[in-house]
Amino acid sequence: DYLKLLEKKLPQYKFTYEVGEEESNLVGIGAGKFDMGINWFFKTPEREKQFLYQDVPYSYALPMLAVHKDTNDIQKLSDLPGKTLTPMAPSGGLYSILSQYNKQHSQKIDINTIQEPSNGDSLKSVSNQRRDVMFLNWNTYHAIQSEINADVKIGGIVKKEPLHIVYNKKQQRLHDDIDKATIELKKEGKLQQLSRKYFDINVFDNLTDINEQKNNLEVQ
Numbered sequence: 349d350y351l352k353l354l355e356k357k358l359p360q361y362k363f364t365y366e367v368g369e370e371e372s373n374l375v376g377i378g379a380g381k382f383d384m385g386i387n388w389f390f391k392t393p394e395r396e397k398q399f400l401y402q403d404v405p406y407s408y409a410l411p412m413l414a415v416h417k418d419t420n421d422i423q424k425l426s427d428l429p430g431k432t433l434t435p436m437a438p439s440g441g442l443y444s445i446l447s448q449y450n451k452q453h454s455q456k457i458d459i460n461t462i463q464e465p466s467n468g469d470s471l472k473s474v475s476n477q478r479r480d481v482m483f484l485n486w487n488t489y490h491a492i493q494s495e496i497n498a499d500v501k502i503g504g505i506v507k508k509e510p511l512h513i514v515y516n517k518k519q520q521r522l523h524d525d526i527d528k529a530t531i532e533l534k535k536e537g538k539l540q541q542l543s544r545k546y547f548d549i550n551v552f553d554n555l556t557d558i559n560e561q562k563n564n565l566e567v568q
Contacts, residue, residue: 349542350406350533351386357529361522371439374399377516384515384522388485390441391512400517404530405510406539408551410486410558411445414474415503422481423504429455431480434470435462441509442483467492475499486565487547493567502562508555 355363368376373385378398388409391401415422422431425446436443438461450456467488473479475498486505493500515523533539534552543551549561 349545350539353533353538354526354529357532358525361525374514377514380516380518382516383519384513384526386513388441389512389514390444390509392441392444395514398517400515400519400523402512402515402523402527402530404527404534405512406530407511407543408508409441409511410505410551411442411483411507411509412486412489412505413503414471414482414484414489414500415480416474416477417499417501419480419501419503425449425457425506426453426455427503428457428481428483429453431458433458433460434473434479434482435460435465436483437461437463437465442485445507445509446483468496471496471498471500490565490567497567502565505555505559505562505565508551508558 351363351365355361366382370387370389373382373387374395376382377385386406389395389401390409395401413422413424413428421427428446436446436459443459443461446457446459450459467484470479470482470484471489471492474482481503482500486502489502492498513523513526530539540550540552543549549558549565551558
């Protein structure tokens with residue numbers, strides 16, 4: 349829906365779409381097979397060396413901590429040192445967030461990695477109290493919890509992570525035109541409307557306000 353709004357703002361472009369996996373999409377963008385890609389991409393230092401990133405985020409992911417329903421002492425990243433986390437993919441944006449935290453703090457988070465983690469199994473391991481916490485995006489949590497109804501809850505939403513279109517480095521003009529259109533869509537309230545439509549929350553609100561609504565973000 350966001351891209352459809354961009355197409356109306358930018359009639360000089362005609363978008364054609366292909367669906368693919370995140371890593372293969374990035375390879376294709378780097379090689380010039382694709383001009384741009386959109387797939388919940390976080391900005392990481394490694395990727396910034398290879399790609400051109402959107403300057404104006406079109407939305408935000410809500411990285412959060414899923415904990416057992418009886419757990420009340422895990423609400424933010426600083427609560428994680430000494431806790432057991434479910435494993436995560438080493439190439440993902442969530443791993444990058446925790447790695448950056450460890451670089452900036454003396455008390456480190458113990459990060460376990462696995463190439464292809466199962467989100468469902470990970471959430472069940474928190475529900476069964478084999479692990480203390482799972483770090484994941486809220487939309488992923490919502491999708492999994494809707495299916496398995498695990499004995500878990502949102503401990504806290506720890507940040508708003510900007511989501512960016514990723515471009516081949518030769519696409520500066522396309523990048524600039526989409527940034528301008530995105531600013532207009534946000535001023536018009538169109539992006540906020542899409543957020544409420546799909547997530548039942550305005551991800552453009554500040555993090556404190558979003559956390560105050562976290563009970564409403566649980567699967568009913």
